[in-house]
Amino acid sequence: MSKTTDSNEVIADFDPHFKIFHDLMPFKVQEILLISSLYDAYIMEEDGSIATRLINEYHGLNLSKPPKITRVSSAVEAFHLLTGKKFDMVITMPFLGGMDAFALGSAIKKIQPDIPVILVSHNMRSTFPDKVDRRGVDKIFLWCCEADLLLAIIKNVEDHQNVAMDTKRAMVRVIIYVEDSPLYRSLILPLIYSEVVRQTQSVLDESLNERHRLLRMRARPRILMAQNYEEAQHLYQTYKPYVFTVISDATFRKSGRSNALAGFDFLRSIRGEIPDVPLLMVSTEHKNRAEAERIPAVFIDKNSPVLRDELHKFFLNNLGFGDFIFRLPDGTAIGHASNLREFENQLKVIPEVSLRYHSNRNHFSNWVMARAEVILALNLHHDSLPTTDTLENMRADLVDKVHSLRKLRQQGVVVKFSADDYDPDIMDFVKIGNGSMGGKARGIAFMWACLQGAYRDHAVLQTHTVTIPKTCVITADGFNTFVEENKLHFSKSMPDDQVADLFLDAALPAWLRQELRAFLRKTPHPLTVRSSSLLEDGQFKPYAGLYSTYFLANNHASFDERLGQLESAIKLVYASTWFESPIAFSKVTGRGREDAMAVIIQQSVGDQFGTYFYPAVSGVAQSHNFYPVMDLNADEGIAHIAIGIGKTVVEGGKSLWFSPAKPKKLIQFSTVDNMLKYSQREFYALNVELDACLQRDNSNLVLRTVQQAEKELPVKMLASTYIADEDRVRDACLPGVKIMTFAHLLKYSSYPLGKILTELLKTAKSGMGGDVEIEFALRLHPDLEKSVFYFLQVRQMVIGSEMADVQICDHERQNAFCHVSTSLGHGSFSNIADIIYVCPEVFDGAKTMDMAKEIGAMNRRLLHDKRPFLLIGPGRWGSADPWLGIPVQWGDISGVAAIIEVQSHKIRADPSQGTHFFQNITSLGIPYLTLHEKGRQEGENHTDFLDWHWLKRQNLVEKGQYVHHVRLIKPFTLKCDGTKAESVLFQMEKPCTMVCTVEGKEVWHQSSSVPGECVWIR
Structure with missing residues (x-):
């Protein structure tokens, strides 16, 4: 059995919502041995190379890597290759050098016992000699010059190999197809596969990104083929809980004999056990229609000139691959849904009689099952729905289950923005454009994905909400188009203000403005517009804080004014690429070229207090503490926090620092005098009344005193009070000078900020392969346990202690x-x-x-x-x-x-x-x-x-x-x-040769060729 490893599996560890799909379909046909005469090969390739047509068919259906075909023209060559090389399947023609295909297959299975052997013939008249042991051949097909037959054969071999494990792992669905005629099997099996693949692709949620859509394709139904009644019953009994539909001929062998009623018996037995499973009978006998409909089962005539269309109709109407048509009991259509978002919205408003009608017939479950959402489909099955006293309660339960799944599927995922499909309630991270997201956005996306696994592994992350702000990234191609269309290239430096004016006068690309307009219509919150350059927050030489960040109240009565402010903020972020500080930093790092810029638009974290908007806590945490004083340890990290927007911390204002592992030890607050000297006095907030102004210098932020905010929730809950008469600080909201001790978070652990930071730093350090720094914010709730922790960004730290040996004597x-x-x-x-x-x-x-x-x-x-x-x-x-x-x-x-x-x-x-x-x-x-x-x-x-x-x-x-x-x-x-x-810094006027102590040992040292520097002779 051959197993493949593809690029999707590399990231499975931090993609838990889709991890199960990584594990599906482990067996892939990669090597095929084709045994045919030159003439057979000529006939098969008359319309073009088999390999080329197979590759085109794979690519046309957007399937994984097509297999390699090795052709030989004799049994001897085949035996030689099979002895020295592992093949995944063999395709052979009927006769080769006097050896029939069945004898050849038996000989092949003696060399590789488990290998599937498929017989393909150009005509069926001479394929079945009497009294021949046919056990050497697994399946027989009739070649009809179609590459889709070869694809169907390959996929069917894979399905039979994978089905046992895939049903156990992910409860994937099973389609049982019973057909004993090689002719009709060769005709209908490709139609079934084509329909399954194309319909599965068509119904996958458009909100998924392309990588996840490909992963979800692995959960398509497995097609299992039987040739007689006993094989069909064995497949049904083995995979009964997973049966999606059964497609059966009317006449095939039962108890060793051809039986005209075998198909009817088989379908009736299934209908008796699973009343709502879709059944299809395909037969050459038109008279069988009435009997099939009594089962009841859908009937299709094999000889119908519109066989493909009828099969397509069966998949749409009976298996749930089309739009869901909401109907009244009399059949009147009252609504439709083409995806889960529309499905959820319709569930909220359809009449109760329609709700009962579809629920009792398992229409909801079947439709969702077609979208490979197995767990949700099972939960929507009428046997799984809770017994409620009202249909409205059932409606609420249905809506909640659908909504929860939609939101779960988006966690940790970056989705391509679509004006039609964008749903900010469930989509946390979207991108506009097709280019790079830049260093900062890439770090956020990486950690957002890693967090999904961390939720499972750390109890504190399970019991407290840790998330990211709603994020939209404009990829770097937006910047490149903007610069090119407006010819914004500078041969020499100019003042920052002049650069900003030139950018503000330029126009954003039309396609970007259109996407921003659609995004902003569904975004009523204050916004933070930040840079994400290709070099920013990158490994080893990150450009931290060199580019501009802007804060928007986003509350102007005029939508066009709001859009204009957002566009201006984006242009100013673009402009900062040519500001003095980034250019100077680029020269030092050896990167003298212009940096390309993506832009992050995030929902600002915080709450509104009067006319001011700000988070209760913002901060920076590092996994390595460069200055581990007292009994703090370097590897326990350090955090700096402040009230208000994070500008206070990242730009070096007064903040409170502590070790996340020991949050109660506040060394800078060891005395009352120190509290008064070192505590935060001022903080930044967004003034939401400045709705018509984008101020370039301070980004719409205002500086407030802590004392001014003493009646606002963050100060009331997180500040202590200095009682002058007692010369002491009390951890209570009392009249007096406010001291930002964050006592409820650190001293009393009413909210486990230290534990959350510890786990996040561990997760980030492990994921990025070295020490890290994260930025975060906390949105306070009166019940502290319900507060929401927001992860804002991550970057690697450069420790540099891995360099050459240095000793000081x-x-x-x-x-x-x-x-x-x-x-x-x-x-x-x-x-x-x-x-x-x-x-x-x-x-x-x-x-x-x-x-x-x-x-x-x-x-x-x-x-x-x-x-x-x-x-x-x-x-x-x-x-x-x-x-x-x-x-x-x-x-x-x-x-x-x-x-x-x-x-x-x-x-x-x-x-x-x-x-x-x-x-x-x-x-x-x-x-x-x-x-x-x-x-x-x-x-x-x-x-x-x-x-x-x-x-x-x-x-x-x-x-x-x-x-x-x-x-x-x-x-x-x-x-x-x-x-x-x-x-140490020193100058030695003359060389020395003497004995010194290094690490407790006496060693000789003498001057090196570098003036004043000593080397040691041990």
């Missing part, structure tokens, strides 16, 4: 001008001679914007001279809050080789991890050192320090009002030991 620590015990990065760097630092004596927290401008000017000059530099300054680099650090953009520091973030008493801010700026720095492998400046204590080599006096003695190149640029005579050495998070 005592001598280097003692001669260092800077030592840091909390650093990120790994390696030895000896190419830096320039240092830009913020002078501590003149630092003014109110002037950090001016400092950023000075640094940007120095950076541009050093970039021009191709001189990398070390950057030193207080607080969070890249913070959007100028009081927490210096708000540089990437373009201000794009030439930096290493950064020192000084944590001093002048700026009280936690380390930068969790911000987009920090993610981009680390992804480039730039060493990032966090210096806790306490002074160097006597006899303690591991205390953080920076020798400011030494630094100020170096050659001054440029002196700004706040920032100085110095240049050393020769480069210094920076060594980062990523395994211990330790770094």
Whole structure:
């Protein structure tokens, strides 16, 4: 038996709703041995190559890979090949070199006992010699120059091999076809297969994407063929629970003899056991019609000139492959449905008499069964419907079952947007266009698929709602068409505002505007329009936060105004591809070309409080904690959360950080003073009254104080109160200063935020093959257990600790001008001679914007001279809050080789991890050192320090009002030991040869060819 592995199976592990379809049809005919004389082959190929026609037939029906055919012209050649190679089936002609086909088949089965042997003849007169043992041949067909016969033979072999396992795994349906005539078998079997495949394809839900439609095709009914009464009864008894329909001749062998009533007996026995199964009799005797109808069974004359049409009609009307026609008991049509969405809508409104009429006759079940929705079909069977006191209760039950299945099928799936089929109630992720979704959208789609498996494996995800916002992605071909049609190519840089104006004046492609119009008509919620470039959030060098994001209230009274705002937001996201920061980052990463841009349109997460819309919690979580202080562990990860829209966290505003594994341990809130100093005071919200304005600078967001929102649900439930008279913080909604402690989530675990983050980080890390960062938001419910957790995006983190061996010795620590015990990065760097630092004596927290401008000017000059530099300054680099650090953009520091973030008493801010700026720095492998400046204590080599006096003695190149640029005579050495998070910066004036201690052992070391760097002689 041959088994195949295709690309669909690679993703089965994170596609659980469709995983069962991956497991179906494990046996595929891949190798066929054709045994025929040259003349037989000539006749068969008279109308074209068999292989070519077979390939065309497979492709025409959109089936899987067609098999390979190997032809030989003698029994000897066949035996030789069969001895050394595995074939899946043999097709032979009647006579080859004196050996009849039956003897040949018997000989073949001695070599490969389980191989199916099919006899194909050009005429039936000489095929059946008397008193010949026919057990060597499994089936006999008459060749009629049709490739669809060969396909039907192949598929029938596969069906017989797969049916036992497929019915057990997925309860696939079975069609039993009884026919003893090779002539009519050869005529009708291809018609049945063609009808089954085409009808199954036609009724698959249009909301499925192409990959899932192909997978669902594996659940088509299996066609089992019998040649006599005993075979037919055996198939029926074996697969009785799965019988979809039975198609039978009237006359065939029963008890070893031809019996004109065998077909009637067989169909009557089935009707007696399964009253509602569709039955079809096909016979050459027209007189059999009346008897067939008494069974009752549909009757078709085999000799009918419209045989194909009548068979087609049977599939549509009796097997449920056509539209469902809702009727009254007298037959009057009152409605129709062509898919499950229309079916659900009709169930809601049809009269009770129609509901009872169809339910009692199992019409609902049969129609759904034709769509390969076996479980739903069984649940809609009248024997499975609950006994209710009213038909309205039954109606509600039917609607609920259909709706639940439709929603389940869409979870974890990216669906091609269709204006006619789009149903936002069940579709969570759709895409417009045919190009790439970009890095960010790809990450969301990947995690959305992975989550479906995680729901099964983790109890906390089963009992709490974890999902994604409703998402629509405009693929990159929309961007490419927009740029080409409007000729938006720039040979030189220009200010961001000028670029934005050019893009706003351009027109989106007509096809995209049409799709957006249809999408927006069914989308009444606030929207977030975000970038998803091809390079963004990619592996190793993600472009985190470099592109624009816009928030829309989407509530203007005029639909055209709403559409115009959405189009403007999309254009501005497109425009950000040419903004200064992304271009500067591209140059550093070595990707100097223009980035292509997809766009994500998401339903904003949150609730409206008065005129403001925002989520109760937004945050970032990382699977690796770069600064595991106290008893926290690096591999337990870290999370940063804040009230309001996530701009606060990702741009470095005040937030609360904790380990998801230990959410009760809040180190930054260890004292009341620390709570007052470090707690979040302000947050971002969407002002829904700004409905007619798309503000480019702040994306329609406003900054509010926590105190202003003290009567709103998030603050009332998640904030604590500082009681000044007691100088203490109480976890209650009392009069006083609000402190965002998130106590109900972290301290009391009323909602298991820590556990949810832990499981999501594990799932994402496992799926992406390395450490990850996720963004999320929480929509609060008064009953916290009913709150909804929204997964927003995922990106890989770049740890970099896999590089070359780096060790730091005592001598280097003692001669260092800077030592840091909390650093990120790994390696030895000896190419830096320039240092830009913020002078501590003149630092003014109110002037950090001016400092950023000075640094940007120095950076541009050093970039021009191709001189990398070390950057030193207080607080969070890249913070959007100028009081927490210096708000540089990437373009201000794009030439930096290493950064020192000084944590001093002048700026009280936690380390930068969790911000987009920090993610981009680390992804480039730039060493990032966090210096806790306490002074160097006597006899303690591991205390953080920076020798400011030494630094100020170096050659001054440029002196700004706040920032100085110095240049050393020769480069210094920076060594980062990523395994211990330790770094030293030093210059040695002369080579040394001495004994040092490394990891508790004495080793000799001497100077290397690199000035000031030591190597060890063990």
